[in-house]
Each structure stands twice: as structure tokens, then as C-alpha cells.
Amino acid sequence: MQIKLNLSFGNYLKVNSLYHYLFAFLIISITILSSCGVKYTPVETFEDQDKKRQQKAESFLKSEYPEKDYKSLAFGKTIVYKPASFNTLDSLYAVKQEYIDNNQIRELKTSGVEDMIENYRPIAQQDIDEVRYEFEHIYYLTKNDSIQVNHDFFVLDYKDSIVTYTPFYNYIIPKNWKELHNSYLFEFHFVTDRDLYISGREREFLAHFKAKEEDLIGEPELQSFMIHTLRIMKIANHINSIDFNLLTKQLSLNIIKHLAKDVLIESFGTLIALEDANKNVLGYERTITWSENEKNYETTVIFDQYLRFQEMQTVTKEK
Numbered sequence: 008m009q010i011k012l013n014l015s016f017g018n019y020l021k022v023n024s025l026y027h028y029l030f031a032f033l034i035i036s037i038t039i040l041s042s043c044g045v046k047y048t049p050v051e052t053f054e055d056q057d058k059k060r061q062q063k064a065e066s067f068l069k070s071e072y073p074e075k076d077y078k079s080l081a082f083g084k085t086i087v088y089k090p091a092s093f094n095t096l097d098s099l100y101a102v103k104q105e106y107i108d109n110n111q112i113r114e115l116k117t118s119g120v121e122d123m124i125e126n127y128r129p130i131a132q133q134d135i136d137e138v139r140y141e142f143e144h145i146y147y148l149t150k151n152d153s154i155q156v157n158h159d160f161f162v163l164d165y166k167d168s169i170v171t172y173t174p175f176y177n178y179i180i181p182k183n184w185k186e187l188h189n190s191y192l193f194e195f196h197f198v199t200d201r202d203l204y205i206s207g208r209e210r211e212f213l214a215h216f217k218a219k220e221e222d223l224i225g226e227p228e229l230q231s232f233m234i235h236t237l238r239i240m241k242i243a244n245h246i247n248s249i250d251f252n253l254l255t256k257q258l259s260l261n262i263i264k265h266l267a268k269d270v271l272i273e274s275f276g277t278l279i280a281l282e283d284a285n286k287n288v289l290g291y292e293r294t295i296t297w298s299e300n301e302k303n304y305e306t307t308v309i310f311d312q313y314l315r316f317q318e319m320q321t322v323t324k325e326k
Contacts, residue, residue: 056167057085057140064144064161067169076149080192083143090134099124138165143175145192152182156192156233176224178233187237187244191216197240199247212249219313232313239314251291251314252278259295259308262319266306267299281309288312296324 065079099120106115115121140163148155160173180188190197194213196205216236223229242257243249256275263270276294283289290311297304303324309317 057142060085060140060142060161060163060167061144063163063167063169064142067161067172068144068146068159072148074150075155076147078147078149080145080147082145085140085142088139088141090131090137092134093131093138096124096127096131099127135165139163139170140165147185149182153179154182154185154188155179156188176229178230180233180237184237184241187240191237191240198243198249200244208249212243216313232315235313235315254314255291255293255308255310258310258314258316259293259306262308262316263295263297263306266304266321267297269299271298273297273303290317 061079061082064082065077068079069077102118103115103120103124106112106118106120142161144157144159144161146157146159148157155177156179157177158175160171160175161169162171162173164170187197189195191213194205194210196203196209198206198209216239219232220229220236223232239254242254246253246257248254255278259275260272263272272295274296276296279292280288281290281292290309291314292307292309294305294307297306304321305324306319306321308319311317
């Protein structure tokens with residue numbers, strides 16, 4: 008899930024991922040004093056720096072919630088915001104890297120690129136305190152029998168100090184559904200208990216529900232929807248299938264069992280997709296024929312496109 012924040016950092020631009028390494032090299036170069044006689048200085052990669060920023064966020068949250076069991080789950084891709092003065096240096100470093108990749112060291116020495124880099128570094132140095140790093144962090148807060156799943160955003164400066172911490176959204180799940188939720192979040196195989204790779208159909212199933220989760224961010228309905236999603240996954244595991252035909256059969260059976268004790272199912276009927284004029288699926292309908300104590304009934308159940316129960320109607324059927 009990719010979520011964008013409407014942050015304003017003046018004239019900052021998003022750094023292309025191809026320049027991450029070059030940008031990391033720049034930061035280090037203009038913040039570390041050079042020493043005479045030093046032949047080799049290890050270059051800290053962007054990934055190394057990113058790990059430190061993530062650890063800073065984790066330490067912050069551990070101190071923020073001392074009464075709860077904090078567990079780090081995942082970090083989103085880091086977005087780098089930088090002043091416009093860094094653009095020229097980006098281009099120069101890209102040219103330099105191209106010379107190196109093509110093993111054109113002599114051409115690099117005579118091109119003047121390295122001299123230009125040295126000339127532009129002081130200009131970038133003046134704006135370095137405006138550099139920002141933004142990422143999403145997902146984590147658990149466990150207390151008693153429940154787990155709060157948090158999606159928050161952090162913004163750090165070039166010194167890896169936290170500039171802003173923004174709680175984005177959260178929901179609560181039962182503690183014993185932790186592994187099930189991990190399968191949802193990280194897209195693990197969940198239809199069976201076997202140690203298998205997730206199938207393409209399972210990925211599509213999860214993507215369908217995750218799209219709705221994103222739509223519900225900030226809405227009160229999100230909490231109940233996430234519980235519903237995990238419950239559907241649990242049923243899918245029970246019947247070893249994510250087929251909507253089989254899932255609605257099981258859901259319908261559960262509903263009928265709440266209507267009567269001694270239920271005898273005669274027919275589940277055909278699953279009907281309810282569509283709009285553009286053939287977009289709005290929901291599903293199926294009619295179940297059943298009996299109890301020699302009386303016959305017909306119940307029509309309607310679900311929405313995420314298999315949430317919408318309405319039902321039961322009529323007595325003549326013999």
C-alpha cells in the first residue's frame with residue numbers, strides 16, 4: 008500500500024531512487040572533515056543510514072509507550088526531500104558515476120566534473136539543514152488480550168533527528184489473531200496451514216481487501232472492516248479456499264444456523280453477482296433452501312463486494 012502525505016517543505020523535490028547512493032555520499036562528504044594522509048574512508052550507504060533512521064524511530068516509540076509492548080513490524084520506502092540547490096550536484100555525481108561504470112577514468116580526470124563537484128559542494132552545504140527523510144512505520148502495541156496496529160509517519164533531518172512524528176491511523180485486533188494479521192500485512196500464504204509460498208489468487212484476494220482498507224483510512228468503519236477481513240481469512244483457512252462461491256456458502260450456512268437449531272440444507276442455489284450498469288460488482292446474492300421440523304424455507308442473503316452481510320429475507324416454502 009502506497010500512501011502519500013501532503014507535507015510542505017518549501018521547494019523540496021523527491022529524490023529519484025537511482026540517486027540514493029550518490030546522495031548519501033554527498034551528505035557524508037560535506038559533513039566529514041578531510042584528513043591528510045588518509046588513503047581510504049569507508050562510504051556509508053543510503054541503506055546503512057536508513058537503518059539508523061529506522062532505529063531512531065523505534066527508540067522513540069519504545070519511550071513513547073512504556074506501558075505497552077511495542078513491536079516493530081515494517082518500514083515503508085524512505086522519501087528524501089531536498090532543496091533545489093542539490094539538483095546540480097545530483098547531475099554531476101550521476102555523470103561521474105557513468106564515467107566510473109564505463110571504466111573511463113582518464114576521461115573523468117580530464118572532464119572537469121570533479122572540479123565542478125568541489126565548486127558546488129559549498130553551495131549545497133549552506134542548505135543541508137533543510138534535507139528531510141520521510142517514511143511510514145507499522146508496529147504493534149500489545150496490551151492484555153488485544154493488539155493495536157499502528158501506521159505512523161516520521162520525518163527526520165540530515166542529522167537523523169526526529170522533526171515530526173505523525174500518528175496516521177490504527178485499528179485493534181484480538182491478540183490470538185496476530186499470525187493471521189501478519190499473513191494479511193506481509194502477504195503470506197494463509198489458505199492452508201502448510202508452509203507454502205502465497206499464490207497469485209491469494210495476492211489478488213488480499214489486494215481487494217487492502218484497497219478498501221486504504222479507502223477507509225480516517226473513517227470509523229475501518230475498525231469493523233479489518234475485523235471482518237481477518238474473519239473472512241479465517242473462514243478461508245477453515246475451508247481451504249478463497250473462492251467466493253464457497254465462502255458465501257459457508258457464510259450463508261452460519262447465518263441460517265442462527266435462524267434455527269435443526270437445520271437441513273437442501274440447496275445453496277447459484278451465487279449471483281450484483282452489478283451496476285458498467286459491470287462493476289456491487290455485491291453477491293444467493294438463495295438457500297432449507298428445512299426444520301418438516302417445514303420448508305427459502306432464505307435470500309445479500310453480501311457486498313467484500314462479503315459483508317447486507318440483508319436477508321426468509322419466506323416459507325409450500326411443499
